[in-house]
Amino acid sequence: MNHPNTESLCFGPIEHAPRGFWRDLPRPFHVLAPMEDVTDTVFRRLIARWGRPHVFVTEFTSAEGLFSAGRSRVISRLLYTEEERPLVAQLWGKDPNAIFRAAQEVQRLGFDGVDLNMGCPVEKIVHKGCCSALIENPMLAREQILAAREGAPALPISVKTRLGFRDKRTESWATFLLETGIDVLTMHGRLAKDMSKYPADWDEIAKVVELRDQMGVSTLIIGNGDVLSLEEVHQKHQQHGVDGVMIGRGIFQDPVVFHPQRNYNDLPLEEKLRMLRDHITLYFEVWGPKRPFKIMKKFLKVYLQGFRGAHTLRMAAMECEDTTTLFALLDQWTPPTHDEDPPSSPNSP
Numbered sequence: 001m002n003h004p005n006t007e008s009l010c011f012g013p014i015e016h017a018p019r020g021f022w023r024d025l026p027r028p029f030h031v032l033a034p035m036e037d038v039t040d041t042v043f044r045r046l047i048a049r050w051g052r053p054h055v056f057v058t059e060f061t062s063a064e065g066l067f068s069a070g071r072s073r074v075i076s077r078l079l080y081t082e083e084e085r086p087l088v089a090q091l092w093g094k095d096p097n098a099i100f101r102a103a104q105e106v107q108r109l110g111f112d113g114v115d116l117n118m119g120c121p122v123e124k125i126v127h128k129g130c131c132s133a134l135i136e137n138p139m140l141a142r143e144q145i146l147a148a149r150e151g152a153p154a155l156p157i158s159v160k161t162r163l164g165f166r167d168k169r170t171e172s173w174a175t176f177l178l179e180t181g182i183d184v185l186t187m188h189g190r191l192a193k194d195m196s197k198y199p200a201d202w203d204e205i206a207k208v209v210e211l212r213d214q215m216g217v218s219t220l221i222i223g224n225g226d227v228l229s230l231e232e233v234h235q236k237h238q239q240h241g242v243d244g245v246m247i248g249r250g251i252f253q254d255p256v257v258f259h260p261q262r263n264y265n266d267l268p269l270e271e272k273l274r275m276l277r278d279h280i281t282l283y284f285e286v287w288g289p290k291r292p293f294k295i296m297k298k299f300l301k302v303y304l305q306g307f308r309g310a311h312t313l314r315m316a317a318m319e320c321e322d323t324t325t326l327f328a329l330l331d332q333w334t335p336p337t338h339d340e341d342p343p344s345s346p347n348s349p
C-alpha cells in the first residue's frame with residue numbers, strides 16, 4: 001500500500017459484506033448507472049417496464065443540498081416508485097455530518113441502499129473537495145463511509161469511484177476502500193482527470209477483484225465503463241471476474257439493453273414512437289413545469305434513431321418548445337417512402 005495516508009489507519013473488524021438485496025442477486029448482475037438528468041424516476045420507471053436491470057441507482061444527490069434552502073429541488077432526485085426496486089440512493093458531499101443526515105433520510109425514505117459518489121470529475125464539484133477529489137483525501141472518504149453507515153445502519157453501503165485522480169492508484173485506493181468493509185465497490189475504469197476521453201481499463205478493474213480475493217473480504221465488485229450489451233456483461237464477468245457490471249451510456253444506444261431478447265434497432269417503428277410518447281407523457285405527469293423541456297429533448301436522440309426518416313423527424317422535434325407541439329408533430333408525421341433519409345444511428349448528427 002503506497003497511498004500517503006493509509007498507514008495511519010486503524011480499522012475495526014470487517015463486517016460480513018454484502019448485506020441487503022445485493023446478497024441475493026445472480027452472477028453476473030447488471031446495474032443501470034446513475035446519470036444526472038437522465039436516470040430520474042421517470043426514466044427508471046420506463047426502463048423497469050421495457051427491460052429492467054437488476055439494480056437502479058438515483059442521480060447523484062447533494063447531501064448538503066438536502067438540508068439547504070434548495071431542499072425541495074434537491075429532494076426531487078429521491079422521488080421513486082416501487083417499480084424501481086431495488087433502488088440505491090446516490091449521495092455526494094463533503095461534510096460527514098451532512099452525509100450522516102442524508103443517509104438517515106435515505107433510510108427513512110425506504111431506499112434499498114446508500115451509494116457514495118467518489119468518482120464524479122466535474123471541476124466545480126472537485127474544486128470543493130467532493131466526489132473524485134476524495135481519491136486524494138482518503139481520510140475524509142473513510143469518514144464519509146462511517147457516517148453513511150451510522151446514518152443508515154439498516155442499509156448496505158456502496159462506493160462508486162475511479163482508478164485514481166491524476167494517476168492510477170488502483171491498488172492502494174481499492175485496498176483502502178475494501179478495508180472499510182463496504183458492501184459493494186463500483187470501479188469505473190478511468191482516471192478522474194481523463195473524464196471519459198479514453199477507453200475504460202478493464203485490466204485495472206480485474207486487479208480490484210484480485211485484491212478483494214487476496215484480502216478475503218466479501219465486498220462485491222461492479223465494473224463500469226464502455227459496456228453496451230448483456231453479452232458484454234457476461235464477457236466482463238468471465239474475463240475480469242467482476243460480480244456485476246454497470247451500464248451507463250449504453251442505454252442511449254439501446255434503451256432496451258437490459259432486455260434479454262430485445263434490441264432497439266429491431267423494434268417496429270410504432271413501438272419506438274410509443275416509447276417516446278410514453279416518456280414525454282410520464283415526464284410531464286411527474287415533473288410538470290418543474291423540470292425544463294430541454295432536458296426531455298435530450299432523449300429525442302435515444303428514441304428517434306434506426307428508422308427511415310429518423311434524422312429529419314429528430315431535427316423537427318428539436319425545434320418544439322413544449323409537449324403539445326411535440327405530440328402534434330408525432331401525430332402528423334409519416335415515414336418517407338424514398339431513400340433520401342436512410343435509417344440513422346445515435347451517432348448521426
Ligand SMILES: Cc1cc2nc3c(=O)[nH]c(=O)nc-3n(C[C@H](O)[C@H](O)[C@H](O)COP(=O)(O)O)c2cc1C
Nearest residue numbers: 033034035036059060160188225226227247248249
Ligand atoms: C449524462 C451523464 C450523467 C452522469 N451522472 C452521474 C451521476 O450522477 N453519478 C455518478 O456516479 N456517475 C454519473 N455519470 C457517470 C456514469 O454513471 C458512468 O460511470 C459513466 O458514464 C461510465 O459508464 P459507461 O461507459 O457505461 O457510460 C454520468 C454520466 C453521464 C454520461
